[in-house]
Amino acid sequence: DAGVIQSPRHEVTEMGQEVTLRCKPISGHNSLFWYRQTMMRGLELLIYFNNNVPIDDSGMPEDRFSAKMPNASFSTLKIQPSEPRDSAVYFCASSGRQPDSNQPQHFGDGTRLSIL
């Protein structure tokens, strides 16, 4: 089991640039979550996919953020244009047999994003 794989692990870019974060969930999992973690706000859910379909995107901060899941093994979170307040650690997590499931989430090791 390779676990949830995120790339890149670190990203430093200038304000206004487009940022794309990538996630490969665990094979066989059909639920995928994107989170953002900061000291001030803790762990925030951004978006939840089930069977590749976005189910809840109420946590996406604004139109600059978008997420896609073109297939069961890949998802992206894009920020365009990026701003310094987007600096955070972004996590992807997957779990199996949602929605009616008690299965825990499996988290990747995150992407540490710094917007200068």
Added chain:
Amino acid sequence: AQSVAQPEDQVNVAEGNPLTVKCTYSVSGNPYLFWYVQYPNRGLQFLLKYITGDNLVKGSYGFEAEFNKSQTSFHLKKPSALVSDSALYFCAVRDRTGGSYIPTFGRGTSLIVHP
């Protein structure tokens, strides 16, 4: 609606002493409850969960948690703390009868175990 509270931002304990990290929850139905641990520069890792049945749940690394329905609590415990247990701990809840498919996480408790 579902919510979870971790009332302590930080818990300090001496190595070898028992530790408790507190969690209380609120759901309209019955809960699934989870504990996760986060080490520096890593993602959250699952420790244990309560589904139903025995109120004392045992998990990874010697941790256990006690479900108390009357007090709506799910405190994490370990009989003897190790320095390597120092990390950030998250409690999460999902209302299995309330229609929410997404767990709610607490703000986390930083556990510091002193040698």
